[in-house]
Amino acid sequence: MTMPKAKCDRCGITRGGFRMSMFNQDWCCEICIEVERTHTDYNKAREIEREEVIKGNTNYEGVGLPDGYDTWAKEQRLRLLHEDERLLLLQDALTDED
Numbered sequence: 001m002t003m004p005k006a007k008c009d010r011c012g013i014t015r016g017g018f019r020m021s022m023f024n025q026d027w028c029c030e031i032c033i034e035v036e037r038t039h040t041d042y043n044k045a046r047e048i049e050r051e052e053v054i055k056g057n058t059n060y061e062g063v064g065l066p067d068g069y070d071t072w073a074k075e076q077r078l079r080l081l082h083e084d085e086r087l088l089l090l091q092d093a094l095t096d097e098d
């Protein structure tokens with residue numbers, strides 16, 4: 001599910017497809033989504049969300065961000081950008097000024 005939105009709730013990037021976080025109701029850019037996918041709690045959060053949807057709870061708000069997520073995400077983002085050229089190119093494309 002994607003939706004146009006002014007800017008990423010997590011990092012402020014203003015371009016690209018935004019998707020809702022698996023942890024809470026933040027609308028996140030593609031990079032922030034990639035970062036949260038690598039968190040150890042991601043699969044658990046996804047399973048809980050799926051169970052809620054099966055139960056018919058379409059207003060489920062997510063399990064909430066794991067403790068210390070902001071700090072972890074900042075470091076993890078740098079690590080991923082360093083290791084994955086695809087993400088680095090994506091960041092360049094999303095942050096390039098006109």
Ligand SMILES: [Zn+2]
Nearest residue numbers: 008011029032
């Ligand atoms: Zn972002």
